[in-house]
Amino acid sequence: MKAEKPFFRGVRSGLPIALGYFPIAIAFGALAGQAHLSWWEGTLMSLLVFAGASQFVGVSMLLSGAGAVQIIATTFFLNLRHLIMSLAVNDQMRRFPAAWKNFLSFFITDETFALLTLGDRTEGVTRTPAFMAGLMWTAYLGWVSGSALGGIGAEFIPPQVTTAMTVGLYGLFIGLLVPPARKSSGFALIAGASMLFNWALGFVLDPGWAIVLSTVLAAALGIPLLGEEM
Amino acid sequence: MRIILIILGMALVTYLPRLLPALFMDRFQFPAWFKKWLKSIPYAALGALIFPGVLLVDRDQPLLGLAGGLVAAALSFLNLHITLVMAGSILTVILIQYLI
Numbered sequence: 001m002k003a004e005k006p007f008f009r010g011v012r013s014g015l016p017i018a019l020g021y022f023p024i025a026i027a028f029g030a031l032a033g034q035a036h037l038s039w040w041e042g043t044l045m046s047l048l049v050f051a052g053a054s055q056f057v058g059v060s061m062l063l064s065g066a067g068a069v070q071i072i073a074t075t076f077f078l079n080l081r082h083l084i085m086s087l088a089v090n091d092q093m094r095r096f097p098a099a100w101k102n103f104l105s106f107f108i109t110d111e112t113f114a115l116l117t118l119g120d121r122t123e124g125v126t127r128t129p130a131f132m133a134g135l136m137w138t139a140y141l142g143w144v145s146g147s148a149l150g151g152i153g154a155e156f157i158p159p160q161v162t163t164a165m166t167v168g169l170y171g172l173f174i175g176l177l178v179p180p181a182r183k184s185s186g187f188a189l190i191a192g193a194s195m196l197f198n199w200a201l202g203f204v205l206d207p208g209w210a211i212v213l214s215t216v217l218a219a220a221l222g223i224p225l226l227g228e229e230m
Numbered sequence: 231m232r233i234i235l236i237i238l239g240m241a242l243v244t245y246l247p248r249l250l251p252a253l254f255m256d257r258f259q260f261p262a263w264f265k266k267w268l269k270s271i272p273y274a275a276l277g278a279l280i281f282p283g284v285l286l287v288d289r290d291q292p293l294l295g296l297a298g299g300l301v302a303a304a305l306s307f308l309n310l311h312i313t314l315v316m317a318g319s320i321l322t323v324i325l326i327q328y329l330i
Contacts, residue, residue, distance in 0.1 A: 016313050041233050048241035058240055068236045076243035083247035088271040090251040101252040108248045110279055117272035163288050164323040167298035170284045171319030174299055177276045178306035187273045194277030202282060214278040215271060222270025223263045
């Protein structure tokens with residue numbers, strides 16, 4: 001068999017994310033319609049923001065009559081976790097031209113970050129701009145096209161399917177986390193501690209901050225736990 | 231017009247944190263402890279993303295998300311491909327929704 005081009009390998013890796021995003025994006029497009037956004041305004045938000053949870057929150061706030069500054073500030077805090085994730089992704093992009101790094105960083109989401117750092121790591125293939133672009137753009141296409149469809153009024157996705165697909169994205173996270181956590185007790189401990197931190201901090205902080213703080217703190221456990229070879 | 235401005239504002243404050251590491255990371259030579267912290271981020275982030283979020287997928291039925299999550303964990307213990315792990319958790323949830 002002829003070797004698959006890195007870009008198409010990236011597309012294939014990103015396909016599960018796109019399929020997971022698609023029905024959720026349709027639900028987003030429909031919600032945007034309820035908040036009196038035209039179909040292209042909802043799609044524009046997906047094109048320019050590309051951060052699912054914050055888009056749902058933003059549109060819900062519009063519906064409840066929140067002010068612009070309030071919505072934008074909430075979006076900022078909700079998406080601040082991407083700063084930490086971007087550190088890890090950019091660590092893999094060190095040798096890329098600056099323009100590629102700046103451009104591809106736009107497409108960092110919880111899911112693309114998870115797949116890029118813990119998914120396929122074939123030497124010489126996956127840490128290339130082509131692979132990363134293929135993966136990220138596939139996810140992006142799923143999100144944007146779903147939003148457009150939902151905005152046009154294609155509400156043919158029942159809420160049960162959205163719930164199931166959301167669990168599917170959690171399945172993606174779990175499926176990526178379990179194999180390395182089984183091999184290394186250090187990784188397992190870091191992940192477990194982070195779950196505990198996030199659960200406890202959830203009582204006192206809003207979810208955006210709780211995730212950021214848990215990630216920063218639990219990753220610090222790696223400093224004593226991981227060997228020098230890492 | 232107000233909506234467009236809100237969208238542009240959301241876009242800006244979302245892109246900035248994503249962009250910052252791309253702009254500054256290669257200017258620094260990181261000490262060993264920082265590299266270990268960096269390597270630990272994916273595991274820490276995924277832990278925080280999974281729990282307790284997976285229980286809140288359906289706020290009325292936390293057990294629904296739990297069941298999907300446990301099936302995903304069991305399937306990934308069997309070293310199945312990530313797509314099958316996802317499919318397993320999705321089918322579990324659909325099946326439970328259908329049965330109750």
